[in-house]
Amino acid sequence: MRVDKLVLKNFRNYEEETLEFTEGTNIIYGKNGMGKTNALEAIYYFSQGRGFRGGVRDAVRSGCDGAVIRLFFNSCGREQEGAVYFDGKRKKILLNDIELKKTSQLVGRFGCVLFTPDEMNLVKGAPEVRRRFLDSAIIPLKPAFLPLLLRYDLILKQKISLLRAEKYSMLPVFNQQLAEAGSRIILLRRSYVEKIRGFAAEAQADISSGAERLEISYSSGVRGEGGLEAIREAFLKKLAEMEESEKENKICFVGPHRDDLMFKINGKSARSFASQGQQRSVVVCMKCAQMELLREETDEYPVLLLDDIMSELDRGRREFLTERIKGKQVIITCTETDGAGAENIIRIENGAVAERRVITPEKRGE
Numbered sequence: 001m002r003v004d005k006l007v008l009k010n011f012r013n014y015e016e017e018t019l020e021f022t023e024g025t026n027i028i029y030g031k032n033g034m035g036k037t038n039a040l041e042a043i044y045y046f047s048q049g050r051g052f053r054g055g056v057r058d059a060v061r062s063g064c065d066g067a068v069i070r071l072f073f074n075s076c077g078r079e080q081e082g083a084v085y086f087d088g089k090r091k092k093i094l095l096n097d098i099e100l101k102k103t104s105q106l107v108g109r110f111g112c113v114l115f116t117p118d119e120m121n122l123v124k125g126a127p128e129v130r131r132r133f134l135d136s137a138i139i140p141l142k143p144a145f146l147p148l149l150l151r152y153d154l155i156l157k158q159k160i161s162l163l164r165a166e167k168y169s170m171l172p173v174f175n176q177q178l179a180e181a182g183s184r185i186i187l188l189r190r191s192y193v194e195k196i197r198g199f200a201a202e203a204q205a206d207i208s209s210g211a212e213r214l215e216i217s218y219s220s221g222v223r224g225e226g227g228l229e230a231i232r233e234a235f236l237k238k239l240a241e242m243e244e245s246e247k248e249n250k251i252c253f254v255g256p257h258r259d260d261l262m263f264k265i266n267g268k269s270a271r272s273f274a275s276q277g278q279q280r281s282v283v284v285c286m287k288c289a290q291m292e293l294l295r296e297e298t299d300e301y302p303v304l305l306l307d308d309i310m311s312e313l314d315r316g317r318r319e320f321l322t323e324r325i326k327g328k329q330v331i332i333t334c335t336e337t338d339g340a341g342a343e344n345i346i347r348i349e350n351g352a353v354a355e356r357r358v359i360t361p362e363k364r365g366e
Contacts, residue, residue, distance in 0.1 A: 001073070001074070001075055001110065001111050001112075001298075001300050001301060001302050001303050001329070002021075002023060002073060002074040002303065002329050003021045003043060003071065003072075003073045003303050003329065003331070004020070004021060004072045004073060004074065004079075005018060005019070005020050005021065005070075005071075005072040006018070006019045006020075006021070006039060006042055006043060006069070006070070006071055006072075007068075007069070007070040007071075007072075008038075008039070008042055008067075008068075008069055008070075009067060009068040009069075010060060010061040010064040010066065010067040010068070011038065011042055011059060011060075011061065011067040011068070011069050011086075012035065012038040012041075012058070012059065012061060012067075012351070013034075013035045013038060013061065013350065013351035014035055014038065014039075014061065014351040014352070015061065015351060015352070017351065017352055017353055018353075019039055019346060019353060020344075020356070021329070021331065021344060022343045022344040022358060023329055023343065024329065024330070024342075024343035024344075025325075025330045025332065025341055025342045025343055025344070026329070026330065026331045026332065026342065026343065026344040026345075026346070027332050027333075027334065027337050027339065027342045027344070027345045027346065028040075028331065028332070028333045028334075028346045028347075028348055029333065029334050029335060029336060029337045029345070029346070029347055029348070030335070030347055030348040030349055030354070031335060031349075032335060034348045034349055034350060034351070035348050035350070035351040035352075036307075036308075036333035036334075036348050037053075037307050037308075037333060038351070039333075039348070040114070040305045040307050040331065040333060041053060042069040042071070043071060043112060043303070043305060043331070044112060044114055044305060045069060045071075045084050046071045046073070046082045046084075046106065046109070046110040046112075047107070047110050047111060047112045047139075047140055047302075048107065048136060048139055048140075048146075049093065049103035049104070049106050049107055049146065050103070052114060052116070056086055056088065056089065056090060056091055057088055057089070059086045059091075060086050060087075060088045065087065065088065066085065066086055066087045066088065067085075067086040068083065068084070068085050068086070069083070069084050070082070070083045071083075071110070073110055073303075075109060075110060075111075075300075076298075076299070076300065080095065080096055080109065080110075081095075081096055081097070082094065082095050082096075082106065082109070082110065083095075093105075093106050095109060102147065103146060103147075104143045104144060104146050104147050105143070107139055107140060107143040107146055108140055108141070108143045110303075111140050111294050111298060111300075111302035111303070112302045112303040112304070112305050113287055113290050113291045113294065113302050113303075113304050113305070114136075114305045114307070115287055115304070115305065115306045115307060115309040116307045116308075116309065117307070117308060117309060117311075117312050119133065119283055119287075120279075120280055120283055120312055122279075122282070122283045122286065123263055123270050123271055123274065123279040123282050123283065124271055124279055127258070127259070127260040127261075130260055130261035131256075131257075131259065131260070131261070133261070133286070134189055134192065134193075134261055135149060135189075137192065137196075137290050138188055138189065138192050140294065140302075141192070141293075141294070141297050141298075142188060145185075145188055148181060148184055148185060148188075149185065151181050152178070152181040152182055152185055152255075152256070152257075153257075155174060155177045155178050155181060156178065156252055156255065156257060158174060159171070159174040159175070159178060159252055160250070160251070160252055162174060163246060163247060163250045163251070163252070164250045166247075168247065171243070175236065175239045176236070178235075178239070178252075178255060179232050179235040179236045179239065180232065182222070182235055182255045182256050183222070183224075183228055183231040183232040183235050184228065185256040186218075186220055186222055186231050186235075186256050186259070187227070187228050187231055189218055189256065189259070190218050190220075193216055193217065193218045193261070195293055196216070196286070196289045196290065196293050197215070197216045197289075199288070199289035199292045199293055200214055200216055200282075200285050200286050200288075200289035201213065201214045201215070201216075202289075203284075203285035203288045203289055203324070204265075204281065204282065204285045206320070207281050207284065207285060207316075207317065207320045208281065212265050212266060212278070212281075213265065213266050213267075214263065214264070214265055214270075214282065214285065215263070215264040215265075215267075216261065216262070216263055216264075217261075217262045217264075218259065218260075218261060218262075219259060219260045219261070219262050220256065220259040221238060221253070221254055221255075221258055221259065222234050222235045222238055222254065222255070222256075222259075223238075235254065235255070238254045239254050242254050263282055265278055265282070270282055277314065277317075280312065280313060280317060281317060284313070284317055284320065284321055288321070288324050291304065291324075291328075301327075301328045301329075302328075303328075303329050303330075303331065304325055304328055304329070304330040304331070305331050306330060306331070306332040306333070307333050308333050308334055308335070309321075309332075310332070310334065311334065311335075322341070339357070339359065342359060343358065343359050344356070344357070344358050344359070345357045345358075345359070
């Protein structure tokens, strides 16, 4: 997987600009607020069909009617071009000049793994942070997971509206629908955790020189074990048990929207007992594991997007991450750089490329 070129028009603070990338390490640097993260978000759209900050309205540059982002990339040895058009209310997606009817048709065509400072809260943050991490990691591998999540969210909102309006006669219908969609989400999440835990445990052992054993588990209020049918039956049983509480509180207590991802280091809860450094190690190891699992499932490494993440890590963890990303295409944002180890350096000022330097092997040896 490789990004070759990103073209932006009226996207966030960019008027019209082209960013070109090379294999290896690409650095985008500049002062805060210049548009470095905006460039990464534009790339991220082609992995998830959505950004990681704000909605469609926020994507359009102030004072403009619409925006366009284009990505030229190589996937499985094939040159491809994607485009996303925004009009401030919705988006239109094209892949190789063919309009896609659904966002899920784009998902899986381009793979990337995103590191952001916000994700440093993965271990100690709220459960929704971990659910969001888990879901965004599954989407590139299972494109149908995105519409499944959207369907579940819609059913959940409709059920909550019924509870608040005290229209209980329709609850059995929505409970059935909730269990059908929710059990599939739980099954896919459990399956992903089973696949990633080995990669993450190996990375944690490496980063701690063998001193720490990382365990990951998926915690759900739906206790059904086994396949989809067993989970669905357990889901419906739990809904029946909680029905009166849900009516009383006007809240849906059962489902994957309340589940969590649990981390243990040497048998103890990482959230309760791990130091800040250990918690950050877990985040780095989970991202590295996500990268390795994508490679195993797709036969190629994803593009790595590191949004000012190095400043969040101490020297040892920076060195560990630097070693792990060698040989992959990496796009890093930072406020300052000496260019060490980079093949391509781009300086951004006010949503425009102020300078670009390509470091050839000959120049590196000077």
